[in-house]
Amino acid sequence: MNADLHCHSNVSDGVLSPAQAAARARAAxxxxxxxxxxxxxxGQDEARQAAQALGMSYLCGVxxxxxxxxxxxHIVGLHVDPNCAALAxxxxxxxxxxxxxxxxIGDALERLGVPNAYEGALQYVTSPTLISRTHFARYLVKQxxxxxISDVFGRFLGDGKPGYVPHRWASLADAxxxxxxxxxxxxxxHPGRYxxxxxxxxxxxxxxxxxxxxxxxxxxxxxTPDQYQEYxxxxxxxxxxxxxxxxxxxxxEGRADLGSLPPLPAGxxxxxxxxx
Ligand code: AMP
Ligand code: MN
Ligand code: MN
Ligand code: MN
Numbered sequence: 625m626n627a628d629l630h631c632h633s634n635v636s637d638g639v640l641s642p643a644q645a646a647a648r649a650r651a652a653x654x655x656x657x658x659x660x661x662x663x664x665x666x667g668q669d670e671a672r673q674a675a676q677a678l679g680m681s682y683l684c685g686v687x688x689x690x691x692x693x694x695x696x697x698h699i700v701g702l703h704v705d706p707n708c709a710a711l712a713x714x715x716x717x718x719x720x721x722x723x724x725x726x727x728x729i730g731d732a733l734e735r736l737g738v739p740n741a742y743e744g745a746l747q748y749v750t751s752p753t754l755i756s757r758t759h760f761a762r763y764l765v766k767q768x769x770x771x772x773i774s775d776v777f778g779r780f781l782g783d784g785k786p787g788y789v790p791h792r793w794a795s796l797a798d799a800x801x802x803x804x805x806x807x808x809x810x811x812x813x814h815p816g817r818y819x820x821x822x823x824x825x826x827x828x829x830x831x832x833x834x835x836x837x838x839x840x841x842x843x844x845x846x847x848t849p850d851q852y853q854e855y856x857x858x859x860x861x862x863x864x865x866x867x868x869x870x871x872x873x874x875x876x877e878g879r880a881d882l883g884s885l886p887p888l889p890a891g892x893x894x895x896x897x898x899x900x
Pocket of ligand 4: 632
């Protein structure tokens, strides 16, 4: 089983269409795939049809932006019903918030001496409903303001940097409630990436469990190999099932390509087993 249950298409901040991403996943040997665009399900029909035509098993997915303890975290929903009204309504509100935040990011960059960044980012937006910091980052790289996407985040758009605009996303309870209503399972995305203290991490995991959450990503393109082991230990300690996903966005951009990561560490229960 080569499961890749976290990646993005041009329906959010990736660059491949859902069908192109499916083909890339298949070519890399993925057998169970989920497209998990940020805060939207608009790519799910195309992804599912392409996956099935290529002989891959498919889970409908989404990566929901959540504010917890004044920081942004991501909750992946797997095996969600793309026609669930509660989920769709919640995601629509998040996308509207993204539009407002994007204008504020444009204003912040203007004050830093980068004119028309909002209009510039719009040139990189590939879906009518969804604008992301990644689109700003691609524009700033194109303008020669930074050497790479991660350079943009390190200097301008990352948490606490001068172009960062704080934003209130969904609550953890909302995200888990929407996923539950849509018949899916919630997974804490790339848990190693958050700026929490050990005490806050334990509180996050405890609240997630209290709200019905059962799984965390262990092997992800956002973790180092040391973190695979660290979060395997977390999974054992809290009784979490484990997930695996590249968090692929674009060829040559970022850390991991589709289907390229090592398998889960031995002894963990894969979250996907329930759907096989
Ligand atoms: P947003 O959801 O619009 O706030 O944008 C978050 C997205 O920006 C993430 O999903 C990543 O694709 C990208 N991102 C965040 N931090 C970094 C980073 N340090 N390097 C590269 N991409 C990043
Ligand atoms: Mn992204
Ligand atoms: Mn994420
Ligand atoms: Mn992601």
